[in-house]
Amino acid sequence: MSAKGREGNGAAGTGARPPRGPSGPGAGAADAVLVGFVRALRAAGVDASTERLYAFLRAVNVLRPGVRADVYWAGRATLCGGHDDLERYERVFAAYFGPVGEPARHPVRAAPPPRMRLVMRDAPAGARAPGESEPLGPPTSTLASSAEVLRHRDVGELDAAERAQLNRLLAAFALHGQTRRSARRRPARRGDVDPRRTVRELLRRGGEPARLRRHAPVRRPRRVVLLVDVSGSMAPYADALLRFAHAAVRGGRTEVFTIGTRLTRATRELSHRDPDLAMAALAAAVPDWRGGTRLGELLREFLNRWGQRGMARGAVVVLLSDGWERGDPELLGVQMRRLHGLAHQVIWANPRKARPGYAPLAAGMAAALPSVDVFVEGHSLAALERLAAVVRGAEADEVPVAFGKGAERA
Amino acid sequence: MDDPEQVRARLEETGYLVDEGLAVTCFLALRLHRPLFCEGDAGVGKTALAAALAEALGAPLIRLQCHEGIDASQALYDWDFPRQLLHLRAAEAAGVQDADRLESELYDQRFLIARPLLRALRTQPSVLLVDEIDRADDEFEAFLLELLSEYSVTIPEIGTLRADRPPVVVLTSNRTREVHDALKRRCLYHWFDHPSFARELAIVRSRLPRVSARLAEQVTSLVQALRGADLVKPPGVAETIDWAEALAALGANEVDADLAVATLGSVLKYREDTDRARGLDLAAILSARGA
Numbered sequence: 001m002s003a004k005g006r007e008g009n010g011a012a013g014t015g016a017r018p019p020r021g022p023s024g025p026g027a028g029a030a031d032a033v034l035v036g037f038v039r040a041l042r043a044a045g046v047d048a049s050t051e052r053l054y055a056f057l058r059a060v061n062v063l064r065p066g067v068r069a070d071v072y073w074a075g076r077a078t079l080c081g082g083h084d085d086l087e088r089y090e091r092v093f094a095a096y097f098g099p100v101g102e103p104a105r106h107p108v109r110a111a112p113p114p115r116m117r118l119v120m121r122d123a124p125a126g127a128r129a130p131g132e133s134e135p136l137g138p139p140t141s142t143l144a145s146s147a148e149v150l151r152h153r154d155v156g157e158l159d160a161a162e163r164a165q166l167n168r169l170l171a172a173f174a175l176h177g178q179t180r181r182s183a184r185r186r187p188a189r190r191g192d193v194d195p196r197r198t199v200r201e202l203l204r205r206g207g208e209p210a211r212l213r214r215h216a217p218v219r220r221p222r223r224v225v226l227l228v229d230v231s232g233s234m235a236p237y238a239d240a241l242l243r244f245a246h247a248a249v250r251g252g253r254t255e256v257f258t259i260g261t262r263l264t265r266a267t268r269e270l271s272h273r274d275p276d277l278a279m280a281a282l283a284a285a286v287p288d289w290r291g292g293t294r295l296g297e298l299l300r301e302f303l304n305r306w307g308q309r310g311m312a313r314g315a316v317v318v319l320l321s322d323g324w325e326r327g328d329p330e331l332l333g334v335q336m337r338r339l340h341g342l343a344h345q346v347i348w349a350n351p352r353k354a355r356p357g358y359a360p361l362a363a364g365m366a367a368a369l370p371s372v373d374v375f376v377e378g379h380s381l382a383a384l385e386r387l388a389a390v391v392r393g394a395e396a397d398e399v400p401v402a403f404g405k406g407a408e409r410a
Numbered sequence: 411m412d413d414p415e416q417v418r419a420r421l422e423e424t425g426y427l428v429d430e431g432l433a434v435t436c437f438l439a440l441r442l443h444r445p446l447f448c449e450g451d452a453g454v455g456k457t458a459l460a461a462a463l464a465e466a467l468g469a470p471l472i473r474l475q476c477h478e479g480i481d482a483s484q485a486l487y488d489w490d491f492p493r494q495l496l497h498l499r500a501a502e503a504a505g506v507q508d509a510d511r512l513e514s515e516l517y518d519q520r521f522l523i524a525r526p527l528l529r530a531l532r533t534q535p536s537v538l539l540v541d542e543i544d545r546a547d548d549e550f551e552a553f554l555l556e557l558l559s560e561y562s563v564t565i566p567e568i569g570t571l572r573a574d575r576p577p578v579v580v581l582t583s584n585r586t587r588e589v590h591d592a593l594k595r596r597c598l599y600h601w602f603d604h605p606s607f608a609r610e611l612a613i614v615r616s617r618l619p620r621v622s623a624r625l626a627e628q629v630t631s632l633v634q635a636l637r638g639a640d641l642v643k644p645p646g647v648a649e650t651i652d653w654a655e656a657l658a659a660l661g662a663n664e665v666d667a668d669l670a671v672a673t674l675g676s677v678l679k680y681r682e683d684t685d686r687a688r689g690l691d692l693a694a695i696l697s698a699r700g701a
Contacts, residue, residue, distance in 0.1 A: 047591070049595065051595055052595060055442070055444070055598075058442060059438045059442060059598075062437075062438065062441045062442065063413075063414070063434065063437075063438070064413060064414075069430055069434070070414070070434055072431075073430065073431045073434035073435060074434060074438060076431065076435075076599070076600075077434070077435040077438055077598040077599055077600060078438075078598060078599075080599050080601075081591060081594045081595070081599060082449070082588075082594070082599070083449060083585070083601055086601055182478060182479045183477065183478060183479040184479035184481065195491075196491055199491035199492060199494075199495055200489075200491055202495060203491065203494055203495060203498065203516065206498065206502075218479075267588070268588065303642075304642060306585075306586070308642065308643070309452075309584050309585065309586040310544075310545070310584070310586030310587070311586055311587070
C-alpha cells in the first residue's frame with residue numbers, strides 16, 4: 001500500500017536549514033523560508049490557511065532549532081488536514097528543502113500537478129452552427145412547457161441548449177434519504193414520559209405534581225451514498241448525473257463517489273454552491289473520465305475504505321451505472337452482496353434501462369441484480385425525479401414511470 | 411517534558427512505543443496546548459496513545475465515546491433532577507421558609523453531574539480522549555470546536571468555568587466521515603500507519619514481556635504478511651498482540667502453520683479473510699523469517 005515506507009521518510013538527517021525562533025538572529029529570514037514553504041505547499045494543492053501557517057511557525061519555534069526532522073514533523077502535524085494531504089506534503093517538502101542529507105536547495109515553487117479537464121461533449125447531432133456562441137437556453141417564459149418535454153428526453157440525446165436548461169432544472173433537486181429513528185429524543189405530545197423535563201417542571205412548581213412531559217425519538221434522514229460511473233460508456237450521462245449528485249450534496253447528508261478506472265471521493269468538490277464551479281472542481285479532482293470500468297474492484301475499494309467503516313452502514317446506496325463491467329463479474333457479485341449486507345437499501349439506476357428491448361444481459365449487471373433492492377432508469381430528468389422519490393422511500397411502483405418499460409425488474 | 415526525546419522516553423516507559431514523528435507531534439500538543447487529531451485504521455494505537463499519555467503524565471484519562479446524536483447533556487453536564495427534587499421535599503419537611511436560599515441551593519455544584527468534558531476541564535492535569543469523533547454529528551463538532559478553543563464552559567445557573575491548565579486532548583477518527591475543517595484546523599494532525607516489522611516486534615515484546623522472543627517474531631511476521639494480502643479488514647497492532655497472547659495462553663513457545671490456522675480467529679474477523687489467509691502459504695512465511 002502507498003502508506004508503507006512513509007514512516008521515517010525524511011525523518012533522518014539534520015541541519016538542512018536553520019529555522020530559529022523569532023528571538024534568534026536571522027529569525028526573519030528563517031520565517032521567510034518557512035512561509036515560502038507553505039506557499040509552495042498551497043501551490044501543490046494543500047489547503048494550508050494562514051491559521052495553519054501560524055501554528056506551523058509556533059510549532060517550529062518550540063522545537064530544536066535547525067533539526068530537519070522536527071521541521072518536517074511540525075509541518076506535517078500543523079499544515080496537513082487529512083490523509084490526502086500527506087503525499088503532497090512529502091513531495092513539496094523534499095522539493096523545497098532538498099532530499100535528505102543534502103544542503104537545502106533554493107525554494108522551488110512546486111507547480112500544481114497536471115490535471116485533466118472535464119470536457120463536456122455536445123450531443124451527437126450537430127445542433128448548433130459552428131460560429132454560434134455559448135448556448136443560453138430558451139427565455140424563462142417558455143421554461144415551464146419545454147421543461148415538461150425535457151423531463152422525458154434521454155439526457156444522452158440532448159443538444160447543448162437543452163442541456164443547459166436541464167442543468168438549471170437539475171440544480172433545483174435535493175435528495176433526502178428515508179428516515180430512521182435516532183438515539184436522540186425531542187419533546188413531543190405523544191410518546192414516552194420524559195422524566196427529566198417532568199421533574200424539572202415539578203421543581204419549577206416547588207414539587208407540586210404537574211403535567212407529564214413526553215418525548216419521542218427524533219427521526220433523521222438516512223445517509224445517501226451515490227456511486228456515479230464516469231467511465232467511457234457513461235459519457236453522455238455523466239455530466240447530468242454529476243449535476244444531479246451536486247444538487248443532492250447541497251441538500252444534506254449525501255456522499256458522492258465517482259467510479260471509473262479508480263474510485264474518487266467527490267463530496268467535497270461538489271459542495272460548492274455554484275454547480276459550474278462544483279463541476280470544475282470535480283473535473284480537476286477526478287482523473288479518470290472516459291476510462292474503462294472495473295466496477296467490482298472499485299466497489300471493493302469503496303467498501304474496504306469507506307463503506308465497511310460506516311459510510312454504507314444503514315445508508316441508502318445508489319449506483320448510477322450502465323453495468324458494463326470490464327473486470328470479473330463474479331467479483332462484482334460478491335461485492336454487491338457485501339454492500340447489500342451493509343446498506344439499508346441498494347438502488348441501481350441504469351440510464352440504458354429505458355432503451356427499448358433492454359435486458360440486463362451485461363455480465364456485470366446480471367451479477368449485481370440479485371443484490372439490488374430497486375432497479376430504476378436513470379436517463380432523463382423524470383427518471384432522476386423518480387430515483388429521488390425512491391431514495392426518499394416511495395415504492396418504486398408507486399412513482400409514475402417515464403416510459404413504462406420497467407418490465408425486467410429482477 | 412522539554413523535548414520530543416523526553417516525550418518518547420516517557421511514553422516508552424509506559425510500554426507505548428512511538429516513532430520520531432509521533433514524538434514530535436505529542437511534544438507539540440503538550441507544549442502548544444493543542445488537541446491532537448489522530449487518524450488511521452482501527453487497531454493501530456490511536457486510543458492507546460491517549461492512555462499512554464495519561465500514564466506518562468500521571469494524569470487521569472477521561473474518555474468521551476462519540477456516537478450519533480450525542481449532545482451537550484451527555485458530553486458536558488447535566489443537572490441531577492431527582493436529587494434536586496428530593497432536596498426540595500426534604501427542605502419542605504424540615505419547614506425551611508427562606509425560598510430564595512432554597513432556590514440557590516438547588517443549583518449547587520453538588521447537583522451538577524459532570525460529564526466527561528466538564529470533568530476534563532475541572533481535573534487538572536488530565537488527558538481527555540474524544541474517541542471516534544467521526545461518529546458524532548456536525549452540530550456536536552461545532553460545539554466541541556467552541557469548547558476546545560476556549561477551554562471554558564458557561565453554565566447558566568453557575569457561571570463560567572475555565573480550566574487554568576487545559577487538558578491534553580486526543581481526538582480519534584476512523585475516517586467514516588470527513589470531520590469539519592474548522593475543527594481540524596484547531597488540532598495537530600497525525601496519521602497512524604501500520605508499524606514496520608521491527609517496530610511492531612518491539613511493541614509486542616514490550617507489551618507481552620513473557621511471550622517467547624521466537625513466538626513474538628513469528629506472529630509479527632505473519633501479521634505483516636496478512637496485511638499485504640488484500641483483506642477486508644487488515645489486522646492492526648491490537649490484533650497482533652491478541653494473537654501472540656492467545657498463542658501464549660495455549661502454552662505455545664513457537665507457532666507452526668497448523669496452529670496459526672487454528673487460532674486465526676483472534677486476528678481475522680471476516681470469513682472471506684479467513685479463507686484468504688488459509689490460501690496463503692503460512693509455513694513459507696514462517697520459515698522465511700525464521701531462517
